[in-house]
Amino acid sequence: MLNKNLLISIKKNIYTTEGDDKTIILNLKTGHYFGINNVGSFFWKQFKKRKTVEEIISKTKKEYEIDDENLIMEDLERFLNDMLLKGLVKLK
Numbered sequence: 518m519l520n521k522n523l524l525i526s527i528k529k530n531i532y533t534t535e536g537d538d539k540t541i542i543l544n545l546k547t548g549h550y551f552g553i554n555n556v557g558s559f560f561w562k563q564f565k566k567r568k569t570v571e572e573i574i575s576k577t578k579k580e581y582e583i584d585d586e587n588l589i590m591e592d593l594e595r596f597l598n599d600m601l602l603k604g605l606v607k608l609k
Contacts, residue, residue: 519594521571524609525564531605533561542605551603553596556581560596564606 530545540558543550553561563573577589600606
């Protein structure tokens, strides 16, 4: 389970472009790029704003009208772990 006070931010040398239904992320350092869906794109936008886990959960509940905080936490944790493994984000 994620610590709700963790601050998530995007590492340097990461470039993004947003389309209608997905976001493309390019790691300029490695040359690797990734596509993420609309929920992932929403999380990514929160990472760009340097939000805490708690702030992201609250914003997601409002945006998608979801009451189940555990469901959001699971999705966020899965997405965050993927972004960490790819070297795209950092935690503080």
